[in-house]
Amino acid sequence: MRPVSALLAAGTFGAGLLALASTAAAQTKEIVIGMQCDRTGATQTVGVNLCPGYHDYIKLVNSKGGVEGFKINAIEIDHEYKVPPSVEAYERQKKDGAVLISLYGTPHTQALTQKLTEDKIPGTSPGFGTAAAANGQKYPYIFPIAATYWSQMTAAVKFAKDNLGGNLKGKKIAYLFYDNPAGKEPMPLLEDLQKSEGFQLRTFAVPPPGVEMGAQVLDIAQRYRADFVISHLFGRSPSVSIKELKRVGFPLSKVVGFVWAAAEADIDAAGGWSVAEGYNAIQFAGVGSDYPVLKEIVEMYKKEGKAAPKEMASTVYYNRGVLQAAIHLEAIRNAVKAKGGAKPTGEDVKKGFEQIKNFTLGGLVPPMEITAKDHEGGGWVQIFQAKGGKWVKRTDWFRAYPEILQKHLQG
């Protein structure tokens, strides 16, 4: 390195330090949550609606006096769905005293799993991350807190079974999936279920970026002639799948999508509700605006003299943000109570999570029960159908094939 190059590098770095040093320090009667979000990256359609939901719930709780007297401060950092910024964000949130990290994204969850365990800070991965993390003994500091891809798969097969007259023997099931690790994760369960239920199975991979699947869909509808389609797609691809299946005349009521192929935005992108009529989707949070907590949020904004945020219209993702925040705060509440009103540490919040029970927030949250063994809380889902311009509830909270899930969780 040349002599004065030193100075420039040091100068650049020094400027960085100055900017960093000026960030606010945490107050005493305040609990910090590290919130990671993606509003600008590959999954921005999720983030722009989910994150405001998260913050609105926290704002609501803070406006009512906080959690057991503590104000909640959720520091949001956008990581553009890239891993290095997410690691950097984590360290920053840790520095600011976060006792809980709201992770976002499967690779990010995996990259931070080891750090979280070493630092004894719990992290949540609702609807993504590693399904095996539902086993709290193997992954003590990772909490899926919502149905993993494994649970979603068992639920999808159960739904197919109920839909095809209660017996799957000899029926043809097609699995249309995004060709990445997340897309392949539930495959071992599907193969197990195939053996126990006796259906035929063919898998159809959609290569990234997943906007071209004409061949796969044609194959499903006209060559394989599937009785039921389970689709596990992300980003732009769910809307493409709906459009293509509709085009080849496959009945959309015989299709069920996983949780990231389940939003209003996907329906809009597919060409609107009339195109998607009949399409089914798995949800791990309540859908729609008919929940007391959402009305409270609207009230809160009204009191401030503002209209309800426009993100609320996208109920699927907004409600997931609310669910995420609500479970986080419930865990913190348990932790504060267990400490007799003192400020909890990451370890306390972990234990707080493991006491969550009978917390349904008026139906928006499933009847989950998180224990030291089960960090998923049971893996409850609901299935909604696109009908007449909105999502209509088709089943109540349910879960299926616990024995097969157990086998994989222990394995």
Added chain:
Amino acid sequence: MFHREAGIYKTSYAADMALYPLPVARWAVAGFAVLFLGVLPLAVHEYYLTIVNLISIAIVGALGLNILVGYTGQISIGHAAFMSVGAYTAANLAVRLDLPFWITLPAGGLMAAAIGTLVGIPSLRIKGLYLAIATLAAQLIIEWTINHVEWISGGVQASIEVPRPELFGYVIKSQTQLYFFLMFFVVLAIIATQNLIRSRIGRAFIAIRDQDIAAEIIGINIFRYKLYAFAISSFYAGVTGVLYTYFLGIANYEQFQIVVSIDYLAMIIIGGLGSILGSIFGAIFVTLLPIVLRLVMEDFGSLIFSEADLRNIIPNLRLIVFGALIIFFLIVEPEGLNRLWRNIRSYFRVWPFSY
């Protein structure tokens, strides 16, 4: 100004070949060593070391890519894939055979070098954009292979958890410990590159870049040296992948996608092609700037916008400003930050005189 070049007489070959011939340079290097190995880790919070760690990893990768693109004039947009080759090689060796990092790290590098050499073969016949596409193909093939061959990827999740590196029973896991771990390899990579470029091989690379037919006429075996360039560059990439794997504690295929290749190309283009200092500047610029931008906006943004708006504005504005700054710096100095730096330096060299 502070640069005294008069009175330096070289009386031996050793003095002539010294890496830092000027005393001021030697003092600067010593000062740097004190700053980075003593002062910095003691003076700042661990969080800032995390940023340095990310930059360190980027520097090793950028140096490697610069050897290929900047010094030899070949192009590769498959470097992230070579990193993943290194990462998965090391992860498999560490998990299956329980090998320590000082074996897995060079092994990862060598495996990446082998694959890189293979990918480099088309460079003998094609150049420029055509070669770019050939390396793009390598990126896609390697990505696909890791995603689908479970023997390599360790299961459907395509991620392998790696134990923390250990040295004589001492486990390296906190960011401060990782800082020293990574710093060692950064220093090694910088010194190795400096020496490589001054060697016969390095000069052959430069000759090939400047005019490959002329290089062949003066007796450089183009076939061999182009493959050397690919091998050495991929070795660096492989090591970067291994370092990244140990840094995170996991090898994951989604962390080495094509965007990462582009990021590294951006680093060396912004920093300066064909310069070591440029690679370092580029790595710092691309890694640090988004972080600094966000922190600045967090501090000053609340003066103008409401909190909820701010959350939406910061990430988007950051991307815009980041892009604008790249364009700005490239217009000011198309040859990169390194050239900008040299201009500043040569101005001050004779300051306060004009010539």
